Amino acid sequence: MFFLTILLFSYLQASQQIQQATANGKEILSNPRLIPVQGTLNVVMNQNVTLSCYPDSGSPPVTYTLFKHNQKVSTLNRPDLIPGLFNLTISSASDMGEYKCKAENNIPGGGKYSNSLNFTLIEPISKLVLSSPTSQVKKGQKVTLSCLSETGSLPITYIFFKGKQNISPPVKMQKREAAVIHLFINSSSDLGTYKCKAENSFRNNTKYSNSFNFTLADERRHSQPLLISLGLVLLLLLIGFALAIPFFIIPSYKAKKFKFTRSSTALTSTMNAEESENYVIYTEIEPVKPEEDYVNFSVTRREDEKGENLKL
Numbered sequence: 001m002f003f004l005t006i007l008l009f010s011y012l013q014a015s016q017q018i019q020q021a022t023a024n025g026k027e028i029l030s031n032p033r034l035i036p037v038q039g040t041l042n043v044v045m046n047q048n049v050t051l052s053c054y055p056d057s058g059s060p061p062v063t064y065t066l067f068k069h070n071q072k073v074s075t076l077n078r079p080d081l082i083p084g085l086f087n088l089t090i091s092s093a094s095d096m097g098e099y100k101c102k103a104e105n106n107i108p109g110g111g112k113y114s115n116s117l118n119f120t121l122i123e124p125i126s127k128l129v130l131s132s133p134t135s136q137v138k139k140g141q142k143v144t145l146s147c148l149s150e151t152g153s154l155p156i157t158y159i160f161f162k163g164k165q166n167i168s169p170p171v172k173m174q175k176r177e178a179a180v181i182h183l184f185i186n187s188s189s190d191l192g193t194y195k196c197k198a199e200n201s202f203r204n205n206t207k208y209s210n211s212f213n214f215t216l217a218d219e220r221r222h223s224q225p226l227l228i229s230l231g232l233v234l235l236l237l238l239i240g241f242a243l244a245i246p247f248f249i250i251p252s253y254k255a256k257k258f259k260f261t262r263s264s265t266a267l268t269s270t271m272n273a274e275e276s277e278n279y280v281i282y283t284e285i286e287p288v289k290p291e292e293d294y295v296n297f298s299v300t301r302r303e304d305e306k307g308e309n310l311k312l
Contacts, residue, residue, distance in 0.1 A: 026059040026106070029057070029058030030055045030056045032101055032112060032113075032114040033055075033114055034051055034053050034100065035051070035117075036051055037051070038050065041117060041120055042122045043120070043121060043122065044090075044121070044122055044202070045123075048087065048090075049119070050087050050088070051088065051099065053066065053085075053086065053103060053114055054081065054103070058081065059106075059107070060079055060081055060105065062080075062103050066099065066101050067101070068097055068099050084103075090121065095119070096120075097118065099117045099118070099119075100116050121153065123151060123202070124152060125151060125156065125206075127149065127151055129150065130146070130194065130209035130211075131148075131212065132212060132214075135212075137185045137214050138216070138217050139186060139187065139216065143185060143214065145160060146178040146180050147178060147179045147180075148177070149198045149207070153201060153202065154176065154200070155173060155174045156172070156198050157171065159198075160195075160196045161194065162194050179196070185214060185216075191214045192213070193213055195209050
């Protein structure tokens with residue numbers, strides 16, 4: 001009840017002021033409109049902007065006051081209804097936020113507030129990356145391409161290409177996330193060179209990504225494992241040969257050498273024994289009769305195994 005009483009009192013007081021102003025030939029100002037002169041609220045760092053504040057009707061003179069987050073920024077006095085212009089420089093993130101203006105004339109309680117405005121700080125796209133989990137694929141395989149702008153104001157619109165041909169509709173991302181498309185590699189013609197481009201609200205700032213190429217894994221499927229297998233087999237053979245040298249080859253060689261030495265020794269001993277049997281031993285016999293003119297010699301002969309006589 002008390003609240004209704006206050007509202008009724010305020011209404012009656014405002015009515016009296018309006019009636020008094022009308023009687024004096026003055027008109028209360030309408031709610032002013034606050035608009036950006038440049039036509040957009042998208043701004044870049046260190047950009048100069050101008051805000052216009054003006055009412056559609058009311059009696060001059062008019063005092064315009066600009067607020068940011070309910071804090072007074074600047075004040076202008078106009079002797080007529082020409083809009084009040086406020087020049088600003090967006091030099092940091094703190095210059096963002098909600099802006100309003102207030103217009104008032106000499107009528108008590110005639111001050112009116114405008115709509116609110118919020119600037120959006122836009123950043124150009126400077127780096128764009130195109131990637132995929134794999135670059136080697138098989139025919140009929142489903143692959144994924146991801147395009148991500150690491151810098152630039154949101155939202156960002158992505159488009160994918162193969163060569164110069166567009167292969168996807170525009171993908172608009174409201175978050176700092178990669179735009180993703182799925183493809184099927186059905187033949188070698190689906191390999192090609194892939195790229196993507198990105199755009200945001202920053203004017204004349206279209207960026208293209210790096211190139212990306214897929215490679216058919218079938219082209220090296222046979223040769224590469226074969227080379228690896230041959231290499232492993234060769235390595236195993238070398239290891240086996242190295243192990244066989246101290247355990248098999250060297251002992252076998254020593255055994256053969258020892259056997260040959262023994263055979264040679266035995267053969268030499270046999271030959272010496274046989275040769276000793278083939279020699280003829282001669283013995284000189286003392287003379288029987290000293291007075292005889294001749295000397296009789298008795299020769300002991302031995303024949304060899306073949307029956308041949310050895311003579312002196």
